[in-house]
Amino acid sequence: MVCHLQTCISSAISIRHSVQKQINLRTLAKSMASTDHGGGGEEVINNKQVFLNDYVSGFPKESNLYRTTSNIILKVPEEESGKDAVLVKNLYLSCDPFIRGRMQRDLPPDRPELSSYSLGSPIVGYGVVGDIEQPIVGYGVGRVVDSRHSDFKTGDLVWGNTIGWEEYSLITSPEYLFKINHTDDIPLSYYTGVLGMPGMTAYFCFFDIGSPKEGDRVYVSAASGAIGQLVGQFAKLIGCYVVGSAGSKEKVELLKTKFGYDDAFKYKEEHDLDAALKRYFP
Numbered sequence: 039m040v041c042h043l044q045t046c047i048s049s050a051i052s053i054r055h056s057v058q059k060q061i062n063l064r065t066l067a068k069s070m071a072s073t074d075h076g077g078g079g080e081e082v083i084n085n086k087q088v089f090l091n092d093y094v095s096g097f098p099k100e101s102n103l104y105r106t107t108s109n110i111i112l113k114v115p116e117e118e119s120g121k122d123a124v125l126v127k128n129l130y131l132s133c134d135p136f137i138r139g140r141m142q143r144d145l146p147p148d149r150p151e152l153s154s155y156s157l158g159s160p161i162v163g164y165g166v167v168g169d170i171e172q173p174i175v176g177y178g179v180g181r182v183v184d185s186r187h188s189d190f191k192t193g194d195l196v197w198g199n200t201i202g203w204e205e206y207s208l209i210t211s212p213e214y215l216f217k218i219n220h221t222d223d224i225p226l227s228y229y230t231g232v233l234g235m236p237g238m239t240a241y242f243c244f245f246d247i248g249s250p251k252e253g254d255r256v257y258v259s260a261a262s263g264a265i266g267q268l269v270g271q272f273a274k275l276i277g278c279y280v281v282g283s284a285g286s287k288e289k290v291e292l293l294k295t296k297f298g299y300d301d302a303f304k305y306k307e308e309h310d311l312d313a314a315l316k317r318y319f320p
């Protein structure tokens with residue numbers, strides 16, 4: 039699902055269940071109010087950003103986020119901090135499930151790799167990792183505006199992590215930034231989906247870890263989500279028999295009519311999952 043930023047920001051959370059979760063920044067970028075030049079002759083431009091207002095508990099609300107505008111110089115800093123940095127104009131942002139996790143103050147102890155986002159307020163603490171104001175970060179697609187990294191040059195299209203919910207991101211550690219060899223037949227937005235993190239997760243988890251072979255019987259839970267719908271389609275491509283479960287009648291229909299699942303069921307109506315699986319895989 040691709041939607042306009044103004045509506046996306048207000049409903050960023052409610053689209054979590056959608057098949058694809060992408061925010062198109064192109065229109066917003068065109069409406070940028072002003073440009074200026076810094077003392078060194080560099081171009082200075084408005085940079086709209088989305089910050090976390092307060093930590094989320096339960097279902098996120100619009101008031102958990104706020105939007106602000108800062109200035110950004112369209113040049114990677116000459117100082118040491120800019121060494122290997124890449125400045126990117128963001129084109130698409132991806133609203134992924136892990137972002138909801140990072141919006142809460144207390145993270146599950148079994149996910150030590152995750153840290154909470156810093157609040158936009160200068161008053162931070164409470165064991166929160168990071169003490170500087172920073173926009174929400176995640177995955178996205180962008181175009182390189184300036185670069186001091188040998189792998190990227192101005193004009194390159196890229197996808198990857200550490201792209202912020204903002205119009206321009208200065209990425210100082212581009213280890214998880216990947217160059218896109220763009221062809222016109224593939225929409226750039228696909229790099230937030232099947233060709234991006236959800237696609238990589240589905241592909242490598244299913245093929246490398248699952249080691250499936252033709253004729254295998256495959257069950258996929260959360261089957262209509264970003265990862266599940268891809269796993270089901272990969273499984274069909276190699277000749278597996280695939281059954282998925284999802285949380286609503288509409289999602290079950292989608293699995294059978296659009297994503298090519300052989301069969302699907304609504305898990306909320308099943309009291310005994312083992313019994314359900316025996317029914318679907320007799």
Ligand SMILES: NC(=O)c1ccc[n+]([C@@H]2O[C@H](COP(=O)([O-])OP(=O)(O)OC[C@H]3O[C@@H](n4cnc5c(N)ncnc54)[C@H](OP(=O)(O)O)[C@@H]3O)[C@@H](O)[C@H]2O)c1
Nearest residue numbers: 054055135136236239260262263264265266283284285286
């Ligand atoms: N380790 C990694 O590298 C990695 C990478 C990507 C994703 N993941 C994980 O893989 C899982 C699937 O990711 P995804 O991108 O496919 O997510 P998604 O598109 O949001 O789909 C997740 C599905 O989970 C189900 N669900 C069950 N309880 C839910 C709840 N309380 N709130 C929201 N959804 C709920 C929903 O389907 P129903 O309505 O059918 O229940 C939803 O469609 C997530 O747990 C994600 O964190 C891990």
